[in-house]
Amino acid sequence: MPGIEESKCILVTGATAGIGRALALSLAKLPSKPKVIAAGRRQNRLDELRKEGLETLQLDLDTDALTLKKSVDSILDKYPQLDAVILNAGVQYEFDFKKEVDINKLLSEVNINYTAVVTMITYLTPHFLKLSESGRPSFIIPVTAGLGIVPAVWTPGYSASKAAIHSFTTSLRVQLNDTNVRVLEIIPPLVESELHDDAGTTDKLTKLWMPLDEYIDVTMQGLRNGDTIISTGKSFSLYEKFDKEKDGTIALMKEAREKW
Numbered sequence: 455m456p457g458i459e460e461s462k463c464i465l466v467t468g469a470t471a472g473i474g475r476a477l478a479l480s481l482a483k484l485p486s487k488p489k490v491i492a493a494g495r496r497q498n499r500l501d502e503l504r505k506e507g508l509e510t511l512q513l514d515l516d517t518d519a520l521t522l523k524k525s526v527d528s529i530l531d532k533y534p535q536l537d538a539v540i541l542n543a544g545v546q547y548e549f550d551f552k553k554e555v556d557i558n559k560l561l562s563e564v565n566i567n568y569t570a571v572v573t574m575i576t577y578l579t580p581h582f583l584k585l586s587e588s589g590r591p592s593f594i595i596p597v598t599a600g601l602g603i604v605p606a607v608w609t610p611g612y613s614a615s616k617a618a619i620h621s622f623t624t625s626l627r628v629q630l631n632d633t634n635v636r637v638l639e640i641i642p643p644l645v646e647s648e649l650h651d652d653a654g655t656t657d658k659l660t661k662l663w664m665p666l667d668e669y670i671d672v673t674m675q676g677l678r679n680g681d682t683i684i685s686t687g688k689s690f691s692l693y694e695k696f697d698k699e700k701d702g703t704i705a706l707m708k709e710a711r712e713k714w
C-alpha cells in the first residue's frame with residue numbers, strides 16, 4: 455500500500471499546536487520533500503511555521519458549509535497538486551449535565567470535530583477522485599481519538615463527535631476502496647498537547663500523557679507505511695478490543711447491500 459511519502463502536497467489542519475504542528479514539521483522533513491500547508495487560526499503561530507519553510511493558511515473551521523467550500527476552492531486553486539489532507543484540528547470541552555450546559559460551546563465542539571471534517575472531505579473528495587483516475591494515490595486522514603471508541607463521560611460531546619468521525623471514516627474507506635484514494639485514520643492516545651487547557655487539567659495530565667516526540671515518531675512510521683489504522687498505546691488496545699472485528703461485519707453488510 456502506498457504511504458505518505460508518495461504525497462506531493464499535504465494539508466494539515468490544526469497545525470498551530472500539539473500533534474498537528476509536530477506532524478506538519480515532521481512531514482516537511484521527509485526525504486520526499488512534500489509541500490506542507492499548515493492551517494489554523496492563530497496567525498502568530500502560522501508566521502512561525504512559515505519561517506520553518508511551511509506554507510500556511512489561516513482557517514477557522516467553526517463555520518458553515520458555504521464558507522468551507524470557498525476555502526477548499528481557494529486551496530485547490532493555489533495548490534492543484536494537493537494529494538493528502540490530515541484533518542487534525544479539534545477541541546475538547548467538559549460538560550456536566552447536572553449543571554448548566556453551554557449549548558453553543560457544545561455545538562461548536564461538534565461542528566469543529568465532526569461537521570467541519572465531513573464538510574472538508576465532501577468538497578475535497580472530487581479532486582482526489584480526479585487524481586485517482588489519473589493513477590495518482592491520495593490520502594484522506596482524519597484524526598479521531600481513543601475516546602471515540604470508549605467515551606470519557608466528562609467529555610460527552612467530544613467523545614460522541616470522535617465516535618461519529620471514526621464511523622464516518624470507516625464508511626468512506628469502504629466506499630472508496632476500489633479507487634486510489636486511501637482513507638487512513640490516526641487514533642491518538644493521551645498525548646502531550648494544549649487540548650486539555652480549556653478544562654484546566656493539563657497539569658495533572660502531564661503525569662499520564664505520551665510525550666509528543668515519542669508519539670510523533672510512531673505516527674510518522676504509520677504514515678510512511680500507509681497503515682490504515684495509525685494508533686498506539688491505550689487507543690490501539692481499545693481499537694483492537696472493541697473495533698477490529700467490525701471490519702468483517704462491514705464487509706458482509708456491503709455484500710448484502712450489493713445484492714439488493
Ligand SMILES: NC(=O)c1ccc[n+]([C@@H]2O[C@H](COP(=O)([O-])OP(=O)(O)OC[C@H]3O[C@@H](n4cnc5c(N)ncnc54)[C@H](OP(=O)(O)O)[C@@H]3O)[C@@H](O)[C@H]2O)c1
Nearest residue numbers: 468470471472473494495496515544599644645647648649
Ligand atoms: N492530545 C491528546 O491527548 C489527543 C488524544 C486523542 C485525540 N486527539 C486529537 O488530536 C487532534 C489534535 O489535538 P492536540 O492534542 O494536538 O490539540 P491542541 O494542541 O489543542 O491543538 C488543536 C489544534 O486545533 C486547532 N483548532 C482548534 N479550533 C479550531 C478552529 N475553530 N478552526 C481551526 N482550527 C482549530 C488549533 O489551532 P488554532 O487555535 O490556532 O485554530 C490547534 O492547532 C485533535 O483532533 C484531538 O481531538 C488528541
